[in-house]
Amino acid sequence: MKKVITYGTFDTLHFGHIRLLERAKSLGDYLIVGLSTDKFNAGKGKTSHFNYAERKAFLEAIRYVDEVIPEEDWEQKSRDVVAHEIDTFTMGDDWAGEFDFLAEFCDVHYLSRTPAISSTLIKANMTKP
Ligand code: C2G
Secondary structure: OOEEEEEEOOOOOOHHHHHHHHHHHOOOOEEEEEEEOHHHHHHOOOOOOOOHHHHHHHHHOOOOOOEEEEEOOOOHHHHHHHHOOOOEEEEEHHHOOOOHHHHHOOEEEEEOOOOOOOHHHHHHOOOOO
16 A cells, blocks of 8 residues: 655645645555644644644545644654655645655655645635624
């Protein structure tokens, strides 16, 4: 079984995320998503509209996603790749080059980012209930 891992906040889930997850899954047979915790997001200077539990539930409803684990710090990726016996690490190419060090442990593959859609755009256009 070929295992793939990717990471992100996945707030206000949109088709850019879905396309990323679909292509990530196509790189293997089992896809793990390292989902940024609310605390880690704060460290990234990001606030998400939906909390970790909500974002995790949304991801688990997607057929391409097999497992969701918490992303709590920047250093955990190499530990996760070893612990989960990952074959391929993948991210959108807005991160191209940032994680090449993982090539010591697994294949590293950047996927093209979907243009013209982002959580930031969606949140900027959301009306407060
Ligand atoms: N993405 C995409 N197209 C978009 C928006 C996002 O392909 N229009 C991809 C990103 O490239 C990333 C994934 O979807 O691979 C998740 O995006 P974010 O939730 O914005 O993730 P980010 O905040 O960049 O956190 O350790 C890595 C970080 O957790 C990544």
